[in-house]
Amino acid sequence: MLYxxxxxxxxxxxxxxxxxxxxxxxxxGGTGVSAERTEFTVGFDAxxxxxxxxxxxxEYVGFDLSxxxxxxxxxxxxxxxxxxxxxSKDMELETGAxxxxxxxxxxxxxxxxxxxxxxxxxxxxxxxxxxxxxxxxPSDLAGKVVAVQTDSSALAAFTxxxxxxxxxxxxxxxxxxxxxxxxxxxxxxxDSGAVDAVCLDVGVAKYEVxxxxxxxxxxxxVASEKYGIGFMKGNTELRDEVQETLFEMLxxxxxxxxxxxxxxxxxxxxxxxxxxxxxxxxxxxxxKKANIGEICLDLLPGxxxxxxxxxxxxxxxxxxxxLFALGNMSKIKPLHWIISLYISIMRGTPLMLQLLVVFFGPxxxxxxxxxxxxxxxxxxxxxxxxxxxxxAEIYRGxxxxxxxxxxxxxxxxxxxKFQTDLFIIFPQMIRVVLPSVTNEVITLVKDTSLAFAIxxxxxxxxxxxxxxxxxxxxxxxxxxxxxFIFNFVVALVMKQIEKKMALNx
Amino acid sequence: xxxxxxxxRKDYGKxxxxxxxxxxVEKGEVISVLGPSGSxxxxxLRCMTMLEDASGGSxxxxxxxxxxxxxxxxxYAHKKELQKIHxxxxxxxxxxxxxxxRTVMQNIMDAPLRVQKRDRAQAEEEAKALLEKIGMTAxxxxxxxxxxxxxxxxxxxxxxxxxxxxxLFFDEPTSALDPELTxxxxxxxxxxxxxxxxxxxxxxxxxxxxxxxxxxxxxxxxYVIEQGSPADVIDNPSNSRTREFLKKLEEE
Numbered sequence: 001m002l003y004x005x006x007x008x009x010x011x012x013x014x015x016x017x018x019x020x021x022x023x024x025x026x027x028x029g030g031t032g033v034s035a036e037r038t039e040f041t042v043g044f045d046a047x048x049x050x051x052x053x054x055x056x057x058x059e060y061v062g063f064d065l066s067x068x069x070x071x072x073x074x075x076x077x078x079x080x081x082x083x084x085x086x087x088s089k090d091m092e093l094e095t096g097a098x099x100x101x102x103x104x105x106x107x108x109x110x111x112x113x114x115x116x117x118x119x120x121x122x123x124x125x126x127x128x129x130x131x132x133x134x135x136x137x138p139s140d141l142a143g144k145v146v147a148v149q150t151d152s153s154a155l156a157a158f159t160x161x162x163x164x165x166x167x168x169x170x171x172x173x174x175x176x177x178x179x180x181x182x183x184x185x186x187x188x189x190x191d192s193g194a195v196d197a198v199c200l201d202v203g204v205a206k207y208e209v210x211x212x213x214x215x216x217x218x219x220x221x222v223a224s225e226k227y228g229i230g231f232m233k234g235n236t237e238l239r240d241e242v243q244e245t246l247f248e249m250l251x252x253x254x255x256x257x258x259x260x261x262x263x264x265x266x267x268x269x270x271x272x273x274x275x276x277x278x279x280x281x282x283x284x285x286x287x288k289k290a291n292i293g294e295i296c297l298d299l300l301p302g303x304x305x306x307x308x309x310x311x312x313x314x315x316x317x318x319x320x321x322x323l324f325a326l327g328n329m330s331k332i333k334p335l336h337w338i339i340s341l342y343i344s345i346m347r348g349t350p351l352m353l354q355l356l357v358v359f360f361g362p363x364x365x366x367x368x369x370x371x372x373x374x375x376x377x378x379x380x381x382x383x384x385x386x387x388x389x390x391x392a393e394i395y396r397g398x399x400x401x402x403x404x405x406x407x408x409x410x411x412x413x414x415x416x417k418f419q420t421d422l423f424i425i426f427p428q429m430i431r432v433v434l435p436s437v438t439n440e441v442i443t444l445v446k447d448t449s450l451a452f453a454i455x456x457x458x459x460x461x462x463x464x465x466x467x468x469x470x471x472x473x474x475x476x477x478x479x480x481x482x483x484f485i486f487n488f489v490v491a492l493v494m495k496q497i498e499k500k501m502a503l504n505x
Numbered sequence: 506x507x508x509x510x511x512x513x514r515k516d517y518g519k520x521x522x523x524x525x526x527x528x529x530v531e532k533g534e535v536i537s538v539l540g541p542s543g544s545x546x547x548x549x550l551r552c553m554t555m556l557e558d559a560s561g562g563s564x565x566x567x568x569x570x571x572x573x574x575x576x577x578x579x580x581y582a583h584k585k586e587l588q589k590i591h592x593x594x595x596x597x598x599x600x601x602x603x604x605x606x607r608t609v610m611q612n613i614m615d616a617p618l619r620v621q622k623r624d625r626a627q628a629e630e631e632a633k634a635l636l637e638k639i640g641m642t643a644x645x646x647x648x649x650x651x652x653x654x655x656x657x658x659x660x661x662x663x664x665x666x667x668x669x670x671x672x673l674f675f676d677e678p679t680s681a682l683d684p685e686l687t688x689x690x691x692x693x694x695x696x697x698x699x700x701x702x703x704x705x706x707x708x709x710x711x712x713x714x715x716x717x718x719x720x721x722x723x724x725x726x727x728y729v730i731e732q733g734s735p736a737d738v739i740d741n742p743s744n745s746r747t748r749e750f751l752k753k754l755e756e757e
Contacts, residue, residue: 408556409602413616413668414591423619427606 037238039080040072043098046083047182050207050262051104051227054083063203063262064102067120070254071245086181087150087464091473093232100238101230104201106153108225109160115235117243119226120255120270125154126205127218129197130190137220142173144196145372147186147455150179151468154199157223167222175372179465180455187212189455192363194370203267226269247272295466295475302462303482306448309458310486313383313444318437320384321391322426328396339392346389352453355382359454379451379458383444390440398433399425431501438494445487459483507532507567507672507703508553512574514561515548522548524727525562530672533701537714537735540724541750546707549724550676553705554596555587566590567671592621595665599677601657603649609636609660610645613667621668628667635663639693655686659693672703679710691717711754715739723747 044052044064052062060081072079084092084101092098093114104123107116127146129135135144148154157163158171171177178195180186187208189195199222200208209215231239249255250270259268327339346354359378362368370378402425410420449460457465463479508530515523522545530536538546551557553564555571558581563573571590572581581587603612613635617628636642639659649657658678665673675694679687691713697704698717708714714721715735722732723744731744742748 403602405598405600405602406604409598409604411556412554412591412596413664414588414620415616419619423615424604428604431606 037075037077040068040075040077041080041082041097041099042068042102043082043084043089043092043100044103045086045089045182047184048104048204049183049211050203050264052081052083052102063258063264064104066258066261067246067249067255068102070249070258071242074245074248075241085464087468090468093230096232099231100242104203104227105230106156106201106225107228108153108223109156109162110230113233114230115233115239116231117229117239117246118270119228120246121203121227121264121267122224122269123153123201123203123227123267124221124224125157125199126202126221127197127199128190128205128209128215129218131214131216133196135197135218137218138170138222139173141170141197143175145176145178145194146174147178147180147189147195147198149183149186149200150181150465153201153225154222155179157199157225164223170222178455179457179461181452183208185455187215188360188364190215192360192370194359194363194372194375203264206263246270292474292478295470295478298466299459299462299475299478299482302457302459305451305457306445306459306486309379309383309448309451310444312380313387314441316380316384317387317391320388322395324388324392325395325399326421328392329399343389343392346386347393351382351386351447352450354386355379355450355453358382358385375454375456378454379456383447383451387440387444391437394433394436394440395429397436398429401432402428434494434498434501438491438498441490441494442487445490446483449483506530506565507534508705509565510553510562511564512562513549513552513559513564515545515552515557516560521560522727523552526724526727526729528553528722528729530703530705532671532703534719535698535702535704535717536706537718537721538705538707538724539709539711539714539721539738539750543726544724545727546724547676550596550674550705550707554594554674555581555591556596566593592668593671594674595668595670595672596674596676597658597661597665597678599680601649601654601661601681603657603661603664605649608646608648609641609652612649612660613664616664617667632663632667635667639663653686654682655689658682658686658690662690662693662697672705673697675704675706675708677707677709679708709754711739711751723750725750 042065044060044062046052046054046060048062050062051064052060055061060083065081068081069079071077082092082098084098089101090113093101101114104121106123107119127135127138127141135141148158155177158167158177163171178189180189180195183198183200183204186195186198186200190198191212191214202217202221205217209217229239229242231242246255247270249258250272255268255270256265259265324339324343327335328343330336330339355378358381359370359375362370362374406424406428407420410424415424448458451458452461452464455461459482460479463475466475467473506529508528510526510528513523513526513528514521526549528536538549540546548557552559559572559579561574561577561579564571569586569590570582571587572579574580582590604615607615610632613632614628617623617631618625633642633645636645639662641656641659641663644652644656649660652660662673662678678694679690682690687710691710694704694706695713695717706714706718718735720732721735721738722729723738723742724730725746731738731742731747737743738747739751742751
């Protein structure tokens, strides 16, 4: 859960592979900057109100989107609102899938990574806690669990290379700093007591605290920063066009009107006096890139976590599945009904949803405060419940595949029912089900990545976080390689077991 | 008297398959049950071995009641007594039903060890003697799938004998075998008869039944329609349906 690796501290070397990959992806997905632009694709995190989010009608709205809409209208472009996965924003931009990131995007700490517009919002990082938490200033956060969004400015404020000494000291006083994918689940975590505080942009904080009950913003901000529009490095042409239109909107009062609509009048800072953070293209080489060794080192704790999920899930679900299979075949009707309902729910709903229910259910359904380490156990419980259901069905098929004559022969020989199951039926069933079990085990290796749904830092979650902070796809490819090798070994082991179980050697 | 069946009835829903069947088996007797398919002879055997529940009548082994009819309902003995009764007989299936995940030796030894909790060394010695008897010492460590049908059936008979039963039931023991493999199995059953093993055999092998049986019963449509010595029933049947059945078999 605790991820203290300083992802911002990057090696200056640029990996040749990364460049090659990036170029390849760009070639595939490039929009081809044509002279006649007709579309303007804005990438944003759809869970970042009030800058960009999905409203009650299912429409993507927000301050940034309103601005983008107005710019596009004035330029005669068609605005395409593309909600993106925040961890993948750089890939989206580099492949040309989006033209810019316009979404409460903090400039500080990322100056060299994008071609920036002038800042238009002055934002600071604040801390949100529960009203009755007893936390009244950042110093009260010592020993507490604090959540930030993945690759957010709040994260950078604590662990980034520009982090102040004060903030680094504060960060070190935390029990842990948890990275969570989106703010909605951050607040669910806060509400349920899984985390003690959420650190985030003041604009979002104001919106969330107003929209939800029982939360307060601490008076003292942790850091202050500015928002800009991020374009792909070197794309000054588009940046200048968008920026020029923004200035026009500033002059005729449209900008102020939109800010007022979103109650952000106090936060905006757009001014012709400000100069865009200009970075020459030659500096691209300075982009923070880690080498393969460092990335692997970053991913190491995740590999351990993924393996642990894998081993514990099998350890519990393989025998539990057998109990459920027997329960499902039981002559006691109510037991059969309960088990078959359970199995159909587990097989009929997404594992991701089941993980969310297991993690948040105790608090939101029963009002039980879950302990700090529960996140991990929620992952294990969710996986075990899900996989037991699948194994139960596989076992049932295997047991039914054993000929009736086997039971009759055992009965005539005087075996008890228990002995018959244990010594006659199960050994034959195992041989029948082994190929299907192998399939499930291989699926489980890949499914461990779903633990990200409740922000458990397994392999894939870390790979996405590392990819986001390195602005490189390399960690994802390394993660892919890991899953492949893992499964290769699993397949090899299962084959050996199958060979051992085969009777005609 | 070893086995006494009285008024045995078996219904499947509204369909009555066995109607009031009586059978008495003395120690050392070999009884063949003949009859056309659908006559109920396999169901009769399955009721006697308690693989199927009877719908009416009573059955006693060695004087112990396995089930009897009380107020129109069949009541079985308690678990402990049934266990004792189960240990008195063995059954050889048409389809062998050997345990495929166990070697020949394990198939023979497993139940004596697990069910009868016999001494391992002793059980092993007895199993080896049985293997010798069925002429399969060389295949002791083979798995059933590696054996011919005749070999499988011989192992199945040895497995039944290893439990030291008072009597053996055979359910068409050669029906799943090619003619050339049938002979070896029949030869074995014949040698058991010579050792005075009590046996009830459901079979289609008329010449075999004639030579090995002390008594033959002929069933049709759920009734025993004729019984007596092989000479009486097979060579000189009094019932027209028996004659018809035997004639048909002869023509084949």
